[in-house]
Amino acid sequence: xxxxxxxxxxxxxxxxxxxxxxxxxxxxxxxxxxxxxxxxxxxxxxxxxxxxxxxxxxxxxxxxxxxxxxxxxxxxxxxxxxxxxxxxxxxxxxxxxxxxxxxxxxxxxxxxxxxxxxxxxxxxxxxxxxxxxxxxxxxxxxxxxxxxxxxxxxxxxxxxxxxxxxxxxxxxxxxxxxxxxxxxxxxxxxxxxxxxxxxxxxxxxxxxxxxxxxxxxxxxxxxxxxxxxxxxxxxxxxxxxxxxxxxxxxxxxxxxxxxxxxxxxxxxxxxxxxxxxxxxxxxxxxxxxxxx
Numbered sequence: 286x287x288x289x290x291x292x293x294x295x296x297x298x299x300x301x302x303x304x305x306x307x308x309x310x311x312x313x314x315x316x317x318x319x320x321x322x323x324x325x326x327x328x329x330x331x332x333x334x335x336x337x338x339x340x341x342x343x344x345x346x347x348x349x350x351x352x353x354x355x356x357x358x359x360x361x362x363x364x365x366x367x368x369x370x371x372x373x374x375x376x377x378x379x380x381x382x383x384x385x386x387x388x389x390x391x392x393x394x395x396x397x398x399x400x401x402x403x404x405x406x407x408x409x410x411x412x413x414x415x416x417x418x419x420x421x422x423x424x425x426x427x428x429x430x431x432x433x434x435x436x437x438x439x440x441x442x443x444x445x446x447x448x449x450x451x452x453x454x455x456x457x458x459x460x461x462x463x464x465x466x467x468x469x470x471x472x473x474x475x476x477x478x479x480x481x482x483x484x485x486x487x488x489x490x491x492x493x494x495x496x497x498x499x500x501x502x503x504x505x506x507x508x509x510x511x512x513x514x515x516x517x518x519x520x521x522x523x524x525x526x527x528x529x530x531x532x533x534x535x536x537x538x539x540x541x542x543x544x545x546x547x548x549x550x551x552x553x554x555x556x557x558x559x560x561x562x563x564x565x566x567x568x569x570x571x572x573x574x575x576x577x
Contacts, residue, residue: 295469298484309421311488313380316428317388319457320345323435324390326453330443342393344438348430349376349395356423362414371411374399378408379420422514425490429515432525447524451531458535461485466539475499475506475562478540482508482533482560490514492558504542509559512550523552530560537562 297303303311324337331337353372357364363375373395382389382398383405389398399408415423432450439446462481471477476499486492492510499506515521526549534544542562549558 291469295480298487299480301483301487303487305421306417308488309417309424310381312421312424314385315488316424316431317380317382317385317391319428320391320431321388322457323450323453326456327439327449330449331440338390339393340440341435342390344394344434345391345431346394348427348434349392352376352423352427352430356415360414360419362411366411370396370399370404373397374404374408375411378405378412379415379424422490425488426514426518428489429513429521429525429529430518432528433515433518433520436525436528437520447528451528454528454531455535455538458485458532459538460535461532462536462539465536473540474501475504475540475542476501478537478542478562479506479508481536481540485532485536486510504564505562506542507547507559507561509548509557511557516550521551523549526551526558533560538565541565 320341324341325334327341328334328337331340349372353363353375356375357366366375373392376392376395377383377389377399380388380391382392392398399405412420435450436447443449462478465471465481465484466477471481479497479499483495486495491513492508493514495508495510497506497508497510526546530544530546537544540562541564543565545561545563547559547561548555550556
């Protein structure tokens with residue numbers, strides 16, 4: 286039985302009324318956790334955990350440079366920042382890395398995360414002109430741009446790079462699905478599955494304008510919505526939608542459902558994307574002599 290607090294949190298998610306500061310914190314922590322999961326899961330392919338972290342940190346440098354330039358054009362405190370440490374200070378404060386020490390390696394390509402009182406204070410000054418909504422919106426853009434960097438920059442000798450990334454996303458979604466199903470005491474129904482799908486989509490601004498419905502009798506459902514914030518990032522295409530879709534597929538599987546990206550803007554055009562969930566059908570092996 287879900288606690289009163291859990292029911293209140295669930296209701297806040299369902300109404301999509303989380304305080305913007307929490308949205309920023311959730312997005313920052315979730316993105317940093319994803320970087321860590323990637324480093325761990327890619328370690329066997331990249332020569333161990335430390336080598337994996339080092340390679341990912343180098344791959345992320347163009348992401349930091351692009352996002353810092355865009356932020357500098359919009360926000361005074363970022364535009365005034367200068368020197369070789371400015372980018373590391375900005376992203377260290379944006380990701381709240383002092384409260385997530387295990388994620389500090391993500392800025393190793395910029396010389397390391399900010400450390401010490403003086404750098405931490407300067408980091409807060411660089412971030413100062415972004416209000417909490419702008420901080421949330423900025424972090425949510427990194428998820429997709431990091432995936433672009435990965436698909437373009439993983440070494441040629443790594444076989445099935447995109448397939449491995451999809452498997453990592455599926456496992457992460459499965460873990461989140463189980464956690465949320467247990468925490469909120471959710472039933473094994475399509476509307477509950479769509480509810481959990483929307484929790485992660487809400488935090489990361491996936492399909493920010495959206496609609497959908499579930500059919501309990503048929504054990505099916507669908508969601509449709511407008512573009513993700515990284516849709517216009519250079520290099521984004523339908524293959525990236527498929528990789529990230531595996532996260533949602535992992536969530537759906539916890540509810541006995543198969544997740545399908547029915548329509549994506551990169552592949553089909555238009556202004557909205559759609560997903561459908563349907564029951565997972567286990568195929569029975571034909572008995573001896575039986576016509577399959």
